[in-house]
Amino acid sequence: MAFSADELRVLRRALANALHPTPLPEEDVQDCLRLAGAVDEAASEAGRLCAFLLADLARYRDALPGSLSGYLELLQDALAAGYDPRPDDLAALRALRAGPVAAALLERCQVLAERSVRARLAGRAVSVTAPAPRSRLLALPGGLSAAKEPEPKAPSRPAVPARPAAPGERPMPKPSEVFPPRRRPAPPPEERAVS
Numbered sequence: 001m002a003f004s005a006d007e008l009r010v011l012r013r014a015l016a017n018a019l020h021p022t023p024l025p026e027e028d029v030q031d032c033l034r035l036a037g038a039v040d041e042a043a044s045e046a047g048r049l050c051a052f053l054l055a056d057l058a059r060y061r062d063a064l065p066g067s068l069s070g071y072l073e074l075l076q077d078a079l080a081a082g083y084d085p086r087p088d089d090l091a092a093l094r095a096l097r098a099g100p101v102a103a104a105l106l107e108r109c110q111v112l113a114e115r116s117v118r119a120r121l122a123g124r125a126v127s128v129t130a131p132a133p134r135s136r137l138l139a140l141p142g143g144l145s146a147a148k149e150p151e152p153k154a155p156s157r158p159a160v161p162a163r164p165a166a167p168g169e170r171p172m173p174k175p176s177e178v179f180p181p182r183r184r185p186a187p188p189p190e191e192r193a194v195s
Helices: 005-019 026-062 069-080 089-094 099-121
Strands: none
Touching: 005 026, 026 069, 026 089, 069 089, 069 099, 089 099
16 A cells, blocks of 8 residues: 555654644644545455455356466466465366466465465464455544544545435435526627617
8 A cells, every 4th residue: 555645744643643642633633534534445445356356366267277377367466465275276276287387386375275274273363365344543532632522523525325315305416406507698788779
């Protein structure tokens, strides 16, 4: 994950405040909330990307041997991202081990699978392929003055409704209400000659 220069400044101020708590201006609190939202969004996107990669890997594995080169590339990418090889992957690589790339990947996957099995037997957690969900940051400790203790404010992004509007709630506006039709300009008034 990469941060922009502005995000790094916000992160630096937040870390400095965590080490030496002092009341933060409202603008700094809002910057921290926006940064937390961006990090949450990036983590969510990483999870979606990981799920897509695993689904793509399964499709390529099911289409073997015709998808050999694509499958081997995807498997290497998945292993680099912390993927734990499945028995289906090992079986596919055993069938393809005549090729040098497949043979090398088979050795690597066997080592990873053996390590994973030993870790499970020892009761340790194995590497997770998708990031675990985390709670949302709503306020920073020491970020608001002690004299005022308002409720934490939500991020400034508009919320997307997850359900249709209930009776009595304001319905979604029509495009014609948001963008009214253009009116033709009124013709200039005719000048009348005074007699």
